Amino acid sequence: MIICICARVSDKTIERCARAGQSFDDIQLEHGVAMQCGQCAGCARDIWERCNGASAVAHIREASETAAV
Numbered sequence: 022m023i024i025c026i027c028a029r030v031s032d033k034t035i036e037r038c039a040r041a042g043q044s045f046d047d048i049q050l051e052h053g054v055a056m057q058c059g060q061c062a063g064c065a066r067d068i069w070e071r072c073n074g075a076s077a078v079a080h081i082r083e084a085s086e087t088a089a090v
């Protein structure tokens with residue numbers, strides 16, 4: 022599904038970049054997401070946060086795994 026209509030960036034592209042470790046700023050610069058009208062910014066950032074390994078959920082998961090060792 023296209024998330025950023027202005028730059029024609031899909032949710033899959035944002036997910037792939039986030040999982041590859043790119044910051045949201047990197048995705049903006051590389052693909053132009055949320056750089057024009059900005060209407061997609063919230064949704065695009067939500068997708069990035071859900072898929073980014075550095076998200077709060079990932080940190081909580083890592084901490085609980087470390088504590089279990």
Ligand code: FES
Pocket residue numbers: 024025026027028054055056057058059060061062
């Ligand atoms: S829809 Fe993404 S900048 Fe316009």
